[in-house]
Amino acid sequence: MTASNITVSVRFFARLREALDTDQLSMELPTGSNAGQVLETLARRGGEWSQLTGGTPLMIAVNQAMARPSTPLNNNDEVAVFPPVTGG
Amino acid sequence: MVSIQPEDFDAAAEYQALRDSGAGTGAIVTFTGLVRDSGDKPDVRGLYLEHFPGMTEAVIEDVIQQATARWDIREARVIHRIGHLELSDQIVFVGVASAHRGDSFRACQFIMDALKTSAPFWKKELMSEGEHWVEQKASDRQQADQWLDQDSDRES
Numbered sequence: 001m002t003a004s005n006i007t008v009s010v011r012f013f014a015r016l017r018e019a020l021d022t023d024q025l026s027m028e029l030p031t032g033s034n035a036g037q038v039l040e041t042l043a044r045r046g047g048e049w050s051q052l053t054g055g056t057p058l059m060i061a062v063n064q065a066m067a068r069p070s071t072p073l074n075n076n077d078e079v080a081v082f083p084p085v086t087g088g
Numbered sequence: 089m090v091s092i093q094p095e096d097f098d099a100a101a102e103y104q105a106l107r108d109s110g111a112g113t114g115a116i117v118t119f120t121g122l123v124r125d126s127g128d129k130p131d132v133r134g135l136y137l138e139h140f141p142g143m144t145e146a147v148i149e150d151v152i153q154q155a156t157a158r159w160d161i162r163e164a165r166v167i168h169r170i171g172h173l174e175l176s177d178q179i180v181f182v183g184v185a186s187a188h189r190g191d192s193f194r195a196c197q198f199i200m201d202a203l204k205t206s207a208p209f210w211k212k213e214l215m216s217e218g219e220h221w222v223e224q225k226a227s228d229r230q231q232a233d234q235w236l237d238q239d240s241d242r243e244s
Contacts, residue, residue: 014138014210015221064143084224087168087209088121088180
């Protein structure tokens with residue numbers, strides 16, 4: 001990590017975890033980034049990753065609390081991205 | 089009390105635990121959800137339930153706190169199962185003990201409605217051929233949203 005970057009872990013669940021074939025990854029972002037920028041950065045990988053910004057409804061949690069794309073991120077935060085929940 | 093578990097639960101034992109919440113308890117409402125043979129598609133043979141460990145418990149504890157702030161409830165118990173479930177298996181239990189029925193009925197439904205739209209669980213329906221992730225229903229969101237408009241319904 002450089003001084004101007006933060007490192008966050010990103011977790012995926014359910015349909016998204018299967019489509020991306022990824023449980024969890026770690027990424028660096030510029031200091032001052034928000035949760036939406038995690039999705040934008042990953043969507044640039046193309047393919048299945050494009051759905052992170054493709055208008056499909058998704059929920060975001062930061063450190064296990066529901067969040068929004070505008071939620072600011074700090075170093076070592078955990079960002080979770082998942083489809084709308086369907087328990088009960 | 090919140091429990092996320094693969095094991096089945098004994099609804100009668102949960103009811104008894106609510107009865108044991110003290111002599112001030114006058115009304116218990118319980119809800120039990122079961123695996124049904126048709127959901128998003130017909131011919132469902134079972135379910136697989138995934139969750140987000142840690143966040144799930146925290147969200148449900150928060151929902152119970154909201155219910156406690158809103159209604160005069162003495163105890164709430166929530167159990168949700170995860171993993172592979174068969175047809176007619178119990179999935180979820182919500183039980184509320186209060187002095188009066190109005191608080192128990194409303195708090196039980198509120199907890200269940202909020203759980204369905206905010207607790208991080210995901211159902212996959214298993215068919216005889218294939219499987220698919222269940223989509224969240226607009227009706228479930230509307231059911232949960234109705235509680236936002238009802239801040240003056242504390243009377244029973």
